[in-house]
Every structure is written in structure tokens, then in C-alpha cells.
Amino acid sequence: MACPENMFFLIVLFISGVLACFGRRDLNATMPDGLDVLTGSCVQIPCSFDIPDQHKDTFNSTILPSGVWIKESPYFGERPDSVIFNSSETVNRYQGKITGNMSQKNCTTVFFNVTTSYSDKYYLRIENRPFLATDTEKSVHIDVSDLPSSPIITVSGEVKDGNPVSLNCSAVAPCPEHPPELTWTLPTQFTSKNQLQENSDQTKSVLSTVTFTPSYLHHEKNITCTAVYPVGTSNKRAEHNMMLNVSFSPKDTSASISPAHPVLVGSCVNLTCSSTANPPVTNFTWFQISGGETTQVASGQSYTLNVTGDGGLYYCEARNSHGCGKSNEVQLAIKGQKEPMVFGVAAGTLGAILLISLISLFVWRRNSRLHDGLERTDSPQGQNSPVGTVCTNQATAREEPEEPAEDQPEEIQYGDIDFSKLQTKETPAAAQDRVQGQESEYAEVNVTGRGAQLPPLNNLDGLYAQVNKTGGC
Template sequence: MACPENMFFLIGLFMSGVLACFGQSDLIATMPDRLDVLTGSCVQIPCSFDVPDQHKYTFNSAILPSGVWIKGNQYFGERPDRVIFNSSETVNRYQGTITGNMSQKNCTTVFFNVTTNYSDIYFFRIESQPFRATDTEKSVKIVVSDFPSSPIITVSGEVKEGTPVSLNCSAVAPCPEHPPELTWTLPTTENQMQENPDQTKSVLSTVTFTPSYLHHEKNITCTSVYPVGTSNKRAEHNMMLNVSFSPKDTSASISPADPVLVGSCVNLTCSSTANPPVTNFTWFQISGGETTQVASGQSYTLNVTVGDGGLYFCEGRNSHGCGKSNKVQLAIKGQKEPMVFGVAAGTLGAILLISLISLFVWRRNSRLHNGLERTDSPQGQNSPVGTVCTNQATAGEEPEEPAEDQPEEIQYGDIDFSKLQTKEIPAAAQDRVQGQESEYAEVNVTGRGAQEPPLNNLDGLYAQVNKTGGC
């Protein structure tokens, strides 16, 4: 009869075989499904393991187990060359180390100086007396390339005009000792290392800005730079921004633009830029100072009537707001346009005002000029003869003052003004002397021997002086 201890051991082996037939693994390993690695860089494989309950009695956590990595196939019994790394060995095919604490079931491993022939699938195995097991259901695929994979850009929320938005750029860091550096075409914050759900590492960079409609359909770029040895390897990701905004650059046009006859067909068209596109166009007419909604739709066609003349504009609307267009004029032949009439009336009023001011200034200057030309005689007379006399006295010598005891004698002389030069007589005086052959001037004579006023300085002047006193 077998010992009870041997019976339990045989039962344990039997149950292990049965569970294995039903897909129950002897070891449960946790690792990422895939790792993208750069040639010449390192790769860190996040790894942890656990032992199923049916084998916990054979696994002694007090004894540090060895970690083994198998390449290409989980069954290595007949192919020992498939073992590329064993932590209990000092020399391995792959240069690496288990950085995790195996006593705490952490099997994280780093391989250095990765080459292209590292590309394959890998299985993890534990060897610890008396427990040995391989997770045949779980593997990690390592893909080695000469160029890094592109970073990934994600957007948090809707990119809307006037609303701050954050863009995130992340790049894998298969070798955490030499993480990539991320840069944007926009101002950014510092890079941050983060851990992914599968325990792999990545670098995250975030840019926050307030977009406008000018950012719509513009490309932004995030670039990752990986240090590999003495050189750098770059990858980038371009993304076109999709910015939501209210209607912009809304404009209205009219065809034909020239004045039309009543009964003619006129087409008005409204255009606008918006995201999402405009869903509702509305037309308005301004006539007599009042604004009236007249139609809906991007195009508005009408057979012109007398009351259709005036200004028109349109509005475009989407879910984010509306935009109003410029005003266009529908002119009807034979009607006075208010704007044109107003401009013409204003221009005519300005011309009349300037004319009145000019006429007033001219009249004032003319009166002032005539007053200076017709200076009063010593007796206060304002006749043309007095003017001429004044000019003559200024041109010749001043007459001597009469003696106090001698009486004044009055002499009359005929003066022919038709022979005077026009430059000597002002225009106003010429108007008054036209049609006259002669006028009489009153001349004061101081005595019989008094000197007559000098008249010889007037060209063509003929004067006949009759003296009433002695000869």
C-alpha cells in the first residue's frame, strides 16, 4: 500500500495533466502583446507572473526563481538553442538583465543593443526547485526597425472657435533610459513620462490653445526625436484641425447689378464660410428706413415690381451662430434712388453755399475798393471830379494854402472824360460816367494869381476853365 504522501503527489501530477488538457496553464505571465523597438537601442519588457492555486504548494517563494526567455516556440525541450536568456547564467545569447524583483513575481526584463534579428515572439518560463513552468498561452511580439513609429495626436473634446482645447501627442518609449523628445509646431509644455495600461512607457506632450476659424483645416505637427547611440532618429505625425465656427465672410451679390426695368428678373445670391456649413439663409430688404424679411434660401429670385427697389442683405446661420452680409442695391430705371438723390442734393447745397459766400465776399471787397477810390473832397463832395482832383493833387505838388483875407473864387471847367485812360478810373466810376460828355468840377481859387490845379498829367485831357473873377 502506497504512503499517503506519495498518493497526494500522484494525484497532484494527475490533476496538473488534466488541467493542462483543458487549457489551464501552469504559469500565468502578464506582458504586453507587442513592442516596437529601434535598431541599436534597448527594449524593456514589462513582465509579471503568478502561480495557479493547484501549484502553489510546489512553488516556494522563499527560493529566488530563475527567469528564462524562450524565442519563437514555447516548447524548447528539443531545441535548447531557443533559450536566449537565463537569469541564472552569466553568459547569454542576448545581453540583458531582469530588473524586476522575482521574489515579488516581477519579471520585467531589459535587452540591450537590439538588432533586427531580435524580431520574433517570446515566452517566459520559471525554473525553481521543485517548480518549473512556462506560460504557453502568453507571448510578447518584438518588432525591430530602423525607424521609429510615428507619435499619436489625440484631441480632448470638440475643437470650437473661442473655446480652449488641449491636443496631446504621445510617443512610445521602448527604452525608458533614452526616451524620445517631442516637439510641436505650436507652443507646448514640457514632456512627461507616463505608464500605459500594459505597463509600457510613453512620453506625453500637451499643447493648449484657443482656436479661431483661421485654424480650420490647418496642419499641425508633432515630432518625436529618439536618441540612438551618437545620432537621433525622428518621426512625426501631421493632423488637420477641424474647427467648428459660426458663419464668416458672408456676402450678397445681385445679378444684374445695373438698374433694371419693372418686370425684369433679378437673382440675389448669398455665400458664407462656416463649419458645419450654413443650414439657413435669410434675405432682408431695407426700404424707407425699415428692414423687412422677404425670403429664405441661398438664392432669391424675383420679378421686379415698383416696390422692390432698395437695399438687400442676407444672413447665414448654423449651430454656432450667424453672419450678416454686405448690402446690395436693387435699382429700378425711372426711379430716383434715395442715396443718389441725397448725395446730389448735398452736393448742390454745398455749391450754393459756396457761391453765396463768394458773392458776399466779392460785394464786400468791391464796396471797400470803391470807397478807397472815391475819397471825399475837402468840402465832403463825392463826385467823380473830386476823385480825379484828389488823384491829381497827389500826383503833383500840393497847392499853397489860401490867404485868410482873400475871398474864394469859383471857376468852372469842362472836362472830357471820354479821353481818360481806363486804367485811371475804377470800374464803378466808369459805369456812372458812361453816356456823359462832360461834367463840371468846382475848383477853389485862392486869388487871381493863384496857381491852377495841374491837369497836364492826364493824357488826352482837355479842360477849359472859365473864371468869373478878373482875368
């Protein structure tokens, strides 16, 4: 025969089952749906409960109720080993304790040294005689693993070039006594702040917030948040990688022309505009600079034109929702238009240099001849020389004399002879000596003029012949 106590317990279970079938709960427990736990660490189950109105008269609030945790199934009648923890017992299958104030209906519980065998569903039971009830509708699932779950990165607001932004990294802290430590890896300088916070389901997590100013160069760069969990004397790590999506106006905008070398009039050339932007460029516009004026000539990333005689400079603009970027200027060179001008300038320069060289050579030769002639005409013949200065023709001073035509009489040119020093009265012997002295002096005169001859003088036929032989052209 069953004990009265056991009979009472079976009746309570039966009544609880019947009420549950009709949607009525004897106990309302509040706890998270699931918890991720590390092997060897602890797990804290946030918990609270409430007594339905129909059972409040049987719940004695002056007596501290006991909290019971049942594994796998709320119905433990046939499996009493399913009860793994009872706060009223000193020895339990699971090492743990209720940290909440049960008199205030706080049933928060901590289990220590968790192993993989702890992975299962758990139900709460409250015992406060004569009140005994289990919430069969609510359970918490504990998942135990050797590796921690990855942290979660979230972004507050748009990540835009040049605008400060905040990134949040959150990692669960199933064992609040040993929370994880969060660290960041970013492609730029930053400041971070960590704090332990309570979630909406009363679980705990560590939140790390980092603030930095992104650049368009950081677009599609990886950032990493790493969580380090202390477990015993070692650490376990988990990380989350995320690629930055930075919004920016068009950058590195450039224009190119193909073919790049001078082209013939009437041929086709293709201009292409390239740019980097996020979101992508929505509009490309082409402009021509000619005669100091800028004109919009086309739209589109590529622009094909038939070459006329205009040529000129071209550039493009790329635009998206964040702004625009201007490219470099490219020259459209036309064959046969620029080259003659360049050739003419080069030929004119060469001709000017050649002309200057010829003039310089002519002046140098003229000065040299003049200087040579002056040296010959200005050379002293003696202070007492009666012979006057003989003028020379610089242009023909060194040229070979032309033979006079046979049918033309030879032109006679006379030099100047100074006889002022001769005395009027002299003896025949002195006169003879004087004439011989003049012959020797005239023999030294170099007459360079064409056909230059001394006039025939009385008794000076020998002197005339001597002068004509020495200085003839």
C-alpha cells in the same frame, strides 16, 4: 539510457502539455502583446507572473526563482537554442537582465543593443525546483525596425473658435532609459508639458500636452507632433500630422446682386449669400430695408425677384448651430428711377450757376457803364464854368442813336444853363466876348441823352449848332 534528470524534465513537459490540452495552465504570465523597438536601442518587457493554486505547494517562495525567455516556441526540448536568456546563467545569447524583483514575482526584463534578428515571439518560463513551468498561452511579440513608430495625437473635447483646448501627443518609450523628446508645430502660440507615464499594460510612453486657443482661421490647418529618439550617438525622428477641425459660427458673410448695374422694372435679378462656417450653414435669410423699415422677404442661399418700382437695400443672415453672421447691404438700383432725379439736380445746379453768372455779368456791365458815365459827367470843367450838370441815360449811353421817324417831329430836350454869373451891365464888346466864351464852353459839353439839344437863344444860333453836332444820340 536517459539520465533521471532528463527523464524528470520530459515528464514535466508531458504533464504540462496534457494540462494545457484541458485548459489548465501551470504558470500565469502577464506581459504586453507587442513592443515596437528601434534598432540599436534597448527594449524593456514589463512582466509579472503568478503560480496557480494546484502548484503552490511545489513553489518554494524562499528560493529566488530563475526567469527564462524562450524564442519562437515554448517547447524547446528539441531546440535548446531557443532559450535566449536565463537569469541564472552568466552568459546568454541575448545581452540583458531582469530588473524586476523575482521574489515578488516581478519578471520585468531589459534587452540591450537590439537588432532586427530579435523580431519574434517570446515566452516566459519560471524555474524554482521542484517547480518548473512555462506559460504556453501568453507571449510578447517584439518588432524591431530602423524607424520609430509615429506618435499619436488625441484631442480632449471640441475644438471651438475662441475656447481653450488641450491636445495630447503620445509616443512609445520601449527603452525607458532613453525616452523620446516630443515637440509641437502649431499655427498659434501654445504652452506644452512633457512627462513619462506608464500605460495600462505596464509599458512606458512619453505624453506631451499642449494648450492653446483656436481661431476660425486655424480651421483645416495642420499641426505636427514630432518624436526624437536618441539611439547611440544619433537621433531618429517620427512625426504625426493632423488637420485641425475648428467649429465656428458663420464668418465673412457677404451678399451680392446680379446684375449689379441699374435694371429695368419687370426684369429679374438674382441675390446670392455666401458665408464660411463649421459646421456648414443650415439657414440663409434675406431682409429688405425700405422706408427705414426692415422686412424679412425670403429664405435660401439664392433669392430671385421680379423688379418692381420699389428698389431698396437688401442683406442676408447665415446661421448654423454655433450662431449667425450678417452680410453687407447691397443696393437694388432701378433704371429710370434714380437717373432723372440725378439729372434734374445736375441741370438745376447748372442753371443756377448760369443764372448767377448772367446776373453777375449784367451787374458788372451796369456798374461799369455807370462808373464810366459818372466819370464823364463829374469831370471838372473849371471852377468858373457856368454850365450846369447834364444827366445821362445809362441804358443807352453807348448805343447808336436811333433815327427819328420822318413823320414825327423831332423831340427837343433842353439842358440847364446857369447864367447867374453874368453881369447885368456890360458893354457891347464885353457881351460879344462873353457869348464867344460860352460857345467854346458849350462845345465841350457831351450830351448823351436821346435827342438832347440846347434851346435856341438869341444870338446863339452858332452855339446851338455846335452843341447839337457834338453830343447827339
